[in-house]
Amino acid sequence: MNLIEISDRFPTELSCIEYAENIRFGKKVKCAYCGSDKLSVRRPDYRHKCFNCNKSTSVTVNTELHDTRLPLKTWFYAVSVITDAKKGMSALQLQRNISVSYPTAFTMYHKLRELMMQENKGTPELEGIVEMDETFIGGKPRKFNNPCYEPKRRSELDLLLEKYENEGYDFSPKESSRAKCKKDSKRGRGTDAMKVVGIVERNGNVVAEVMETLSYENLRDMVKKYVDTKDSVLITDNYKGYNSMKKIIDHIIIDHKELYSYKGMNSNSIESFWAIVERGIMGQYHSVSPEKLPNYVAEFVYRYNNRKDTTIMFYELLERLLETKNK
Numbered sequence: 232m233n234l235i236e237i238s239d240r241f242p243t244e245l246s247c248i249e250y251a252e253n254i255r256f257g258k259k260v261k262c263a264y265c266g267s268d269k270l271s272v273r274r275p276d277y278r279h280k281c282f283n284c285n286k287s288t289s290v291t292v293n294t295e296l297h298d299t300r301l302p303l304k305t306w307f308y309a310v311s312v313i314t315d316a317k318k319g320m321s322a323l324q325l326q327r328n329i330s331v332s333y334p335t336a337f338t339m340y341h342k343l344r345e346l347m348m349q350e351n352k353g354t355p356e357l358e359g360i361v362e363m364d365e366t367f368i369g370g371k372p373r374k375f376n377n378p379c380y381e382p383k384r385r386s387e388l389d390l391l392l393e394k395y396e397n398e399g400y401d402f403s404p405k406e407s408s409r410a411k412c413k414k415d416s417k418r419g420r421g422t423d424a425m426k427v428v429g430i431v432e433r434n435g436n437v438v439a440e441v442m443e444t445l446s447y448e449n450l451r452d453m454v455k456k457y458v459d460t461k462d463s464v465l466i467t468d469n470y471k472g473y474n475s476m477k478k479i480i481d482h483i484i485i486d487h488k489e490l491y492s493y494k495g496m497n498s499n500s501i502e503s504f505w506a507i508v509e510r511g512i513m514g515q516y517h518s519v520s521p522e523k524l525p526n527y528v529a530e531f532v533y534r535y536n537n538r539k540d541t542t543i544m545f546y547e548l549l550e551r552l553l554e555t556k557n558k
């Protein structure tokens with residue numbers, strides 16, 4: 232939702248409050264403490280007095296916004312600006328956009344990232360052609376060969392291709408998922424780098440997690456957690472941690488020392504996702520601390536999985552903000 236749309240839909244603080252009340256209480260506003268609908272008229276501070284329990288109540292009581300002193304409208308606009316920025320934004324940009332202090336913008340953005348992380352837990356199991364790969368945030372550059380040459384014939388991969396195409400998998404690349412040729416990748420594999428592992432379903436959703444050790448056991452557990460291993464074929468590079476994946480799932484290894492893609496068998500989709508993450512983290516966030524990295528990763532996952540309809544993110548995050556917490 233862009234700024235024109237949100238200012239049409241939510242022009243005033245009252246319009247935001249009424250929207251929030253409708254989400255939380257339905258047609259009739261109730262006391263957030265005791266549930267009674269015997270309330271005073273709305274006061275100038277948008278709160279009501281409850282005639283049953285005598286408390287001063289509002290729509291944000293016991294929600295994520297319980298302690299906020301900001302107008303609801305500021306939150307609505309923050310969610311709009313953040314979800315509308317395709318590549319993410321810095322807290323500094325958010326600060327400028329919604330006229331709050333830098334620490335406030337920073338705190339708001341982090342709360343929203345936590346909610347994105349919760350939303351990501353509802354991602355359906357991945358299936359079909361799934362690609363898995365890892366990236367390293369904050370490490371030294373690692374060199375890649377140019378992936379853009381035409382590969383020679385490979386009979387062992389031709390056999391796999393025939394086998395899986397007979398099972399119904401379609402490896403032909405879709406225009407939008409075709410990765411661009413990168414002559415010089417900036418991905419690092421330095422020892423100080425933080426590791427992130429991702430799995431993407433072709434033309435579908437992505438999952439990604441920060442991983443301490445890239446062992447077979449950890450990688451396998453991640454596949455089991457997120458992928459329908461019965462009805463999927465996994466594509467990875469020849470990193471040793473992936474070598475035994477065929478024990479749990481159909482598996483194609485593309486040896487990146489020799490080639491990057493063979494007749495549509497490649498990990499271009501997950502590579503494209505890493506390009507977004509790396510550009511985003513380097514460009515917008517400069518440096519990310521290890522503690523916060525999972526939140527940043529969650530933001531990119533959430534954006535990617537909602538790339539076809541960004542308005543959904545706006546309404547989902549608003550609903551999350553207004554969910555009641557058990558206190």
Ligand SMILES: [Zn+2]
Pocket residue numbers: 262263264265266267281282283284285286
């Ligand atoms: Zn009450």
